[in-house]
Every structure is written in structure tokens, then in C-alpha cells.
Amino acid sequence: GAVVSQHPSRVICKSGTSVKIECRSLDFQATTMFWYRQFPKQSLMLMATSNEGSKATYEQGVEKDKFLINHASLTLSTLTVTSAHPEDSSFYICSARDSVNYGYTFGSGTRLTVV
Amino acid sequence: QQQVKQSPQSLIVQKGGISIINCAYENTAFDYFPWYQQFPGKGPALLIAIRPDVSEKKEGRFTISFNKSAKQFSLHIMDSQPGDSATYFCAPGTSYGKLTFGQGTILTVHP
Numbered sequence: 587g588a589v590v591s592q593h594p595s596r597v598i599c600k601s602g603t604s605v606k607i608e609c610r611s612l613d614f615q616a617t618t619m620f621w622y623r624q625f626p627k628q629s630l631m632l633m634a635t636s637n638e639g640s641k642a643t644y645e646q647g648v649e650k651d652k653f654l655i656n657h658a659s660l661t662l663s664t665l666t667v668t669s670a671h672p673e674d675s676s677f678y679i680c681s682a683r684d685s686v687n688y689g690y691t692f693g694s695g696t697r698l699t700v701v
Numbered sequence: 702q703q704q705v706k707q708s709p710q711s712l713i714v715q716k717g718g719i720s721i722i723n724c725a726y727e728n729t730a731f732d733y734f735p736w737y738q739q740f741p742g743k744g745p746a747l748l749i750a751i752r753p754d755v756s757e758k759k760e761g762r763f764t765i766s767f768n769k770s771a772k773q774f775s776l777h778i779m780d781s782q783p784g785d786s787a788t789y790f791c792a793p794g795t796s797y798g799k800l801t802f803g804q805g806t807i808l809t810v811h812p
Contacts, residue, residue: 590744592744618797620799620800628805629790629802629803629804629805630745630790630792630802631802632799632800632802635799677742679744679745681744681800683797689747689750690735690747690794690800691747692737692744692745692746693744694743694744695742695743695744697742
């Protein structure tokens, strides 16, 4: 089945630094990828939708200058949390939509802790 | 505006019992109705999904029922096992659009 690889699984960074999270579709092409944020015991909140080769579309209330999304190829999207602060600590999850066989596959998530 | 309402928030069943989770939506443009299973510290995994042209789909112990007129769909887990203990999300969406996640249901299956 479709597999999405997300790295790193856990990252701890100092306040003010930037962190990059990678999301790769391993066996299918993903023209569209999604980035979610999940707080403990809560649902997934969509942050942005990225289409290969174009700018990401951010959900209302999400700072596009803080959460930089790049989707340069059909198999790779990255989320960079810039100037991270403790309130950015969360579980970040990516999802890729198979452009041939309609379906959404999720990565295993990245636990970001900002200290 | 809350587009998707999932119930119950939590559910406790005994091993071998039936677990039922419901999802109500408002957007009539939705044409993809999946259920996801999430274990702590992991991303959601697709459990089962249905399209609006069928009213029921069964895969092993998992059945999804869809009521288009009522704008509801449900997940039934037959012969529930302790290993089914997880958080379940409905996440209806549109073709080539995005998914809208429900609030989640924490299922606990006691041995």
C-alpha cells in the first residue's frame, strides 16, 4: 500500500531556532500534500495544503511566514517552523494524496518540543 | 461553524462486544467518507472508507454504514479486541479537496 515517510519522528530545539520536517511519498506521486497540527487529546487541525510546484494555501489563522512549506517535487514536501517558540510545541503530521489512486495517506508524525 | 460532529467522545466496551461510532456532517458536497484509527504518538491510518453510491461496506470486523439523506455515517467494530483500543476519527472530504476531521472518539476495549 501507499507509504508516507515523515522525519524526524521527534525533535527538540531551542527557542528562536528553526526546524525542518520532511514528508516523502515512497511509492506514489503526490501532487497534493497536507500539513496538520495536533495538540494532546485533540483532533487534527489542517494548517496548509501544498500543491507541487506552487505556493501553499494556508488555513485561516496559520502564519505563513512562520510555517514555511515547500513542495518542490511530486514526492517531497517540507515544513519549516521558523523562530520556534514553546507554544509551537506540538505533534505535526503530513498527509499525501495519491494523484492516481484517490486516497490520503498519513505520515507517522513529528513530535516537536521547543525549550 | 462545526461541519463534522462525531460521537461519542469516549467509549468503553468489553472484549467481544460491538463498538459503534457516529459521524454527522453538514457539507453535501462531501463524497468521500473515511474512518481513521490513531494510536498514541502515531499518525492516523485509514481503517475503512465509503463512497456515497453505496450504503454499507464491510471489511473484516469493520463495517461502515452511510445514510446520505440523514448526512450521517457510522463505524461498527464487531468482536472488539483490546488491540482495537485507540482513537478513531471520521474525516469526510471532497474529491481532490481536503478532509474535515471529527473530534475523535477514544475507544477502550477491556479484556
